[in-house]
Amino acid sequence: MVKTKVFLVCMITLLFVISGVGAYHLYAMERAIARSIYADVLDDMQDIGYLNQALADYYTNKMAGLGWDVSTDVFAGSWPRGEGERARKERKESVTLAMKVTPSNVAKWLNAFVEGDTAFSFTGSSPSEYFDPGW
Template identity: 50%
Template sequence: MTKLKVFLICLSVMVFVFSAIACVETYSLERSLARGVYTDLMDDMQDIGYLDSSLTAYYRGKMQDWGWTGAGADFFAGSYPMSETTRARKERAENVSLTLSIHPSKLSQWMNLLVEGEATFRFAGTRPSEYFDQGW
């Protein structure tokens, strides 16, 4: 009977450890995917001076395919500029701002709640625009 108890305890510890490792790996994978989306969007936004609607549609579709939802109204709420008419220009020393808020999978929400203190992945930043107006 003692051997059975020891075996069950060892088995449960092993299952717990492997489950914890799988949770951490899933969390870090989703976090790095979200960070990659943010970095790609910020680079593109910096190059063209605004957040293009075709870029947002592409990345919104990609994130929805991964099962993520936007926190609040939209994934990109708080980003500026959002249209070509308000494009940031380098010659005026204007900046582009990108805010990305994502509700990832439930597992990653729990892990992020433990690590960051909130369930949402949030990335925000401002960079100088690299777009030169052609008429300048």
């Protein structure tokens, strides 16, 4: 009888540890995907000098395809957002990208435990690489 109880406790502990490791790997993978999307969008913003709406829609659809909540403006706080406000390298202007996305439930819970917020948030500025052709 004692061997059965010890066996069950060991199996439950093993299951709990393996589930925890799997959940952490899921969290780390989703955070890495969000960080790579942020880096790609910031790189594209640097190249063209602003956040193109088609580019924002493409990445928003990509994040929605991952099952993340993108019902709000994921890129709120990013600047410039229009072609007329384009940042130029010759003026030494910068582009600013702010991205906030809510991941899957497991990643959301672990991010709340690790970071204190349920959403993945990334913010940064970089110098624009766009040269005005008329310059």
